[in-house]
Amino acid sequence: MLPGEDRAARRVLLVCLAAGVTTLLDQSVLNIAVPALRQSLDAGAVQVQWIVAGYSLAFGLVLVPGGSLGDVRGRKGLFLLGLSAFVLCSVIAATAGRAGTVVTARLVQGAGAGLVNSQVIGTLQDVFRGLDRARALGLYAVTGGVASALGPGLGGALLGVLPAGLGWRGCLLMSVPVGVITLFLAARWLPPARRVAAHTGLDLGGLLCVAALTLSLMLPFIVTPGSGVEAALWVAAVLGSAGALVAGQRRRARAGMVPLVHPSLARSPSYALGTAVAMGQFGSSLAAGVVLALFLQGGLGLPGLVAAAVTLPGAVAMGVSSAVAWRVVRRLGAHTVTLGAALGIVAVLAEALAAVSVPVTALPFVLAGLQVCSGAASGLTVSPNQALVLQNAPAEAAGVAGGILQMAQRVSAAVCLSAVSGIYLRGASGRLDTSRTAFALAALVCAGLLAVSLVLCLLRSRTTVRVRRLQPPNSRDRAGSLDHSSSEPS
Template identity: 35%
Template sequence: MSTALDTRRSAEAAAAAATKAAAAPKGLLPVILTATFMTALDVFVVNVAVPSLQGDLGAGPAAVQWVMAGFSLALAAGLVTAGRLGDRYGRRRVFALGLALFTLASAACGLAPTAAALVGSRVAQGLAAALMGPQVLAILRTAFSGAAQARAFARYGLTMGVGAVFGQLIGGLLIRADLLGLGWRSCFLINLPIGLAALALVRRCLPESRAPRRPGLDPVGVLLVTLGLTGLVLPLIQGPGQGWPLWTGLCLAASLALLAAFAVHQHRTTSTSTESTSAESNSAGSNSAGSNSAGSNSAAGNTAPLVDTRLFRSRAFSAGLLAQLAFWLGQASFFLVLALHLQLGRGLDALGAGLVFTAIGLGYLLTSNTTHRVTARLGEPRTITVGGLLMAAGLGLLALAAYGAADGGVWWLAPGLFVDGLGMGLVIAPVTTVALAAVEPGLAGSAAGVVSTVQQVGGAVGVALIGLVYYGAGDATAAFGRSVTALAVLELVLVGLVRLLPRASGREAGRS
């Protein structure tokens, strides 16, 4: 058994070394982070486009809700499978496919003649984004090491934050500019030149990487996880707006059963795959070169788990996922309640609300650009702790501003937003890095799929939970104040979960 594991680890180490030997081509980060930015932007820019597209396409409330929900649902359901596809078929290849499909789907969104066509195009966009997302994290994990990896993940965090924080402002500016009379359609069509430019550089700038062993996909696992995640995310998206009808509870119960069955199936498949690897390695050690080749070809046809459950033996990965969940529970929900407060409670239009968001952006830009230097000194756990405490303090200031200056100008919110942005910039990259740092390169795609799924599911659950707090308050000021107070408590939970992470000194963090 140990011989098999040693053989596998040696092969994976050689593959990782070969990937990094390509010296991470100069354009690698701009290409993959362009895809990250487009995905983050398209999650939030639709909030601004809804009033215009509703009038233009004659879309009813249900269709408008699906324009927003279809993207998130397809994205969440496809991430785990997409991560393993990259391990098997090559991360560059799957990334390029996702980028091409995302660009085409964006064109279809921008040219949609009906609300139904727009919904279908948004679902296609979400599936394409699911193909790209895990590949970005896996490429960052395998193409960089040490301080360069920390800088790369810091840029990743910066890009995600800029897309999220400035998405509403960018959408408002595009609609106000009314480029070529396109109105809301420009929010989607802007992806065409960006996507095509990135596609032209993929082959030149991205090294190919994949798992050393490339066994077949697990069709039962694909079915279970897709149905399970769909059943989980769909009622969380639709339930709040429909008053949580009976079908949402039944759907959630079924999803939990499906995901439990998926977990059991993945554990069994992991055990079988590990035993097969051990037997193959022992056989290869005693057979001739010809027999060894035949054995390798045979092994390539074996089924591998979508999620190798040995990942969860790593304390850094398991605790990192919990920290990811706590962090992302608060992000989408915070942006939602802030947008509602600014537009419904304070009477701002989309562009005005987007301008207020810049206060978060300024704080975020200040810290996200230097996070890699902070983690080099403090290590990821301490950096996340500092960031979480800053976010809790910023949210506390927002609660005070909401109650103390309810009739005052919106810029009373700016100090709290700025401090919250400072904390976000310190958390978003390290909380992703710490979960992936100890993962073997051959499992990078699978691990990235799990991390990306936790981000999406955490966002959906957070919106549902904070929605209950917000809409249960009645008064707009009280709704916002209670929501940000609950979110401040959640950030303190994140700080507590950091204690589960393995400790590392700043110098070790910088070298690893």
């Protein structure tokens, strides 16, 4: 059931959900088409990594400034601008004759998607209150997750129907008609632009430090260091940008200005740990999906439609799991996320083992079965973890908390996509045996990311219990509400 009784509010929610589906479906649809795009445009490994990772990088870096601009300038105009840029760049990428054009279009497209989604989060918070707001944000998270999971199946269908060389272009054009319809409805149904916050100054220095840190983590996987000196320079760049970010945040806070990471968020262990859990899960999930598509088509030589059929059970499982996740939450509380992370590790490790041990003829069927486990794990993790993170965000930073959470996920996705796809592309030399080994190695890296998330889940549970023991009785309900019971935001 849609939240709220107001017809206008329900229309706003439908526009926001349509925008989320349009922008989040786009990347997962392209994932299954990357091998065909690579062959059609003769794209190199570096260009492939930028095509799959650049979208998430631009998406993530625009979220926080986009949200801040929406607070100050109003959201409707920025929503329409971002979605227009997204649709236009979809057409440019789909009609490109060179891989470099696709890379550039995907970067701008990602920025447009980030601008749109930052306005979606702010609009839902402006229009809905209380339980209706929780349900709206829950619907947004679940809808986006299911759309991402369905993307490979839809992309594979296009690859199977369209002639060779046109399938990947159809995948990029898929979001255009939906985007145009969403633009029309948004122009009619979104509330007029209005300022909801005073201008406090955007932390450009913090954003530049985040961008520098992300690129310092990404680029070594794209441009392999040729010597120990180059590797040392990359390490220095990572440490330097991280140190500058921390120092800059402290300096802005002391000067009375609002830093990129609100001080109250930095002081909230539950928020910080939950965001780190989301980063590990999101980056691992997207990277595993891209590498699986590359392996099925480039390594095993399966047609796109067959490769999509292998991933389809995972999408169905995620949809079902997302629908029942809040029933599990009522029984297990925050341990639902821990269960999802553990289940995900089992699934990815099983994929790595299957890749090197199962006969080639049976391997697609085994991987399809394991996708059910992976999809169920994602459904148990994504929406409950988001609710837990935002529930424990301090009230004075509730708005920026959602933007930083999404930014952290997208930055993690950019790094993980470039790193894990680079591991596979460099290890798979065109032979079946090397492709199987490279896929297993990439899967082990994804399992390692999920293992970090699992450890952080356990640490968060201990931290939450300790905080509840220290809190006065009248504040315990708010701090521990998801640990014992939860209203169902769906």
